[in-house]
Every structure is written in C-alpha cells, then in structure tokens.
Amino acid sequence: MSRRPLIAIPSRFAASTSALRYAAVVTARALADAVYRAGGEPWPVHPVTVRPGSLLAGIAGAETVTASCYHHQCVSEPGEGLVAVAHAADGTVEAAELAGAAGWFLGVQWHPEDTAATDPVNRRLFDALVEAARN
Template sequence: MQRPRVFIPARFSARASALRFAALATARALAEAVYLAGGEPLSFLPWAPNGTIDETELADRLREADAVLLPGGGDLHPQWYGEAEHPTLYDVDVEQDAVDLACARHCVARGVPLLGICRGLHVLTVALGGSLVVDMAEEAHRHRKHDVTVEPASRLGQIVTRPSMWVSCFHHQCVARPGRGLRPVAWAVDGTPEAFELSGEAGWCLGIQWHPEDGTPSDQAQMAIFKAFMDAACRFATQDGRR
C-alpha cells in the first residue's frame, strides 16, 4: 500500500556541515518517526518573500498532501498575535511564519490531518486567532523532561492509552489564549497546557508542546501519536479519492 504523504515545511538553516551555503532542514528524528509510523515525509520550501504569501498558490502546492506536520523551530514573530518583541525571542523569520500560518489555516479549512509539534502548536494557536505567552520567564520547560497528565476521554488520551506521560520539552513560550475551537487535553504539573485538540468536525487536528520524536521508536506512547496521525492521513486520502 502506498505510504501517506506527509508534507513538512522545511526550516531555514544558516549553515549545514554537508553544504557550502545556507540550507533547508528537517529534523532527522522527526522524518524517521513519520517513516517508521508508515508515512512518507516530504519536506518543502517555505516561500513567502518578506512575509507575504499567496494562499491560493500554497493550497495548490499542498494539493497532494495526505497530511501536514508543522514541526518545531524558532519563535513566531509577536506581530502575528499583537504582542511586543522580547529579548528572549530567537530565530524569528516572518517568511517561515507566513508559510506555517497559511498551512495551518489550509488544513483546518479543508480537514487535512494536521499535527503541530512545539512551535507547530503555537502556529496553530495563532492561526486560529489565539495568542502566546511571549516568554514564560522560567526554565522549567526548556530542555527538560517532565510528566504531563492527559485527559482520558480526549483523542490524545485514546491514542496513548495512559493517564500520564513522560515527555521531552524545549520551549520558553506557551499558549495564552487558545485559538477558535482548540481545547486543552494535557497539562504539566505546574498547570501549563501541553496539548490541544480541535473540537467539532474539522478533521484530525492535534497540537502538542513537547517533542514526541525524541522518544520514538522506543516509547510506545510517543510512537502511537505518529501512527494515529498516519491512520488519519490514510483515511483522508481515501475520502479524497486518492486511495
């Protein structure tokens, strides 16, 4: 059976050891997690000069996507959610932002399965009209592993089949105001929401603040997230007439 095609917007990289110039990058662990779960990870060029994007053109580029994965990366520019810049912001790129935000809007509008990881959750939040805490002003969630409690009746709870998980986090921002239709379904011990689902019939849509690719393939719960994502991609492709 053909693997579902998972489109992943590449990240801009100032340098890469194997190349002479600036590069486009996709985390190897992330691509491998998609592949091991049964998908075909396909990285694509973020194209939005000066932060201006043709969303019709982007929709055409995503026409063959069975699912979209919004990966981690640098911070979103606060201009997108009405906040001021902060000294701790890093790797901000409005071209990257514009593409990611348009991807999120496209997936929600069309029901394309969407998984947002770390920055990807923040993108989904802002794309749906929500906002972020620009800086959490503490290090409890940056380069840390900690427990999260999962709502058992949620989609995420049914996927991981356990009330709590040990997760890998690297973020200094978090959701301040959820976007339209997003509801929290997992929380850190300090009460920080760590995962959100989109309610209603908009399709399979999950945003998680930790990095599940850090635990795959050895952690069955983290791997289950990618496998559920691939199952949703296969269903979407079938409904869309491509299977």
C-alpha cells in the first residue's frame, strides 16, 4: 500500500474549449504532475448523477457515483440507439446504455479501475460485467 497522500483535483474537460479553458487544463495537468513529484497522489474525481431505473443505477445502487475522470474529450451526442444514463454536473454524458439490447450493454466515460479497490460502486461495475459474461 502506498504511503503517498491522496489529493483530489476536481476537473471537467469538454470536446471543444477556448484558449483560456485549454490553459486551465494544461495548468491542472502541471499541478497534478507537481503533486505527484512532491510525493502526493493526484486523482481527478467528480460526482456523476445516475438515471433511476437504468442498468447502471441497478449496479450502483445509488443515484450518484464518484467518477475518476481525466479525459480531454467527451461524448457530445450518444450514437444511434444509445441512451445517456449518467451525467456530470456540467451536463457531460458519463455513461450510456443501448436501448433494447439483447444482452448486457453499458459504457462509462470514466476510469472505474482507478478506484475499484476502494470504492464498492466502481467495483460492482466489474462484478456485474463478469456476472453478465458468465450468464
């Protein structure tokens, strides 16, 4: 187990950004790198609101999920047949399901592997995938 302190850097990225926003993202990245070099553990996390009744809601067992996300791109409009089932506070689509799928179909825009060891909700995403594959 690492003894490095965990430091959360809340962040939000968009598909298109102004030069000012880009500078903020670059600055946030530089800050994360500096925190790591100084012995800290940068971890960009933010809350995600989950749509009630969705597959994700059933897996999560909660209306809000903590997502580890550090992307510079995002889904602006889900593809044909996909339904957005989770959003960040700024409206960014964070998860999608395939409407009327014959099997298990769930896509998330964050990195559940980052926190699955300590976050039961993100761990359940992997458990549900394995269970679906077994069936």
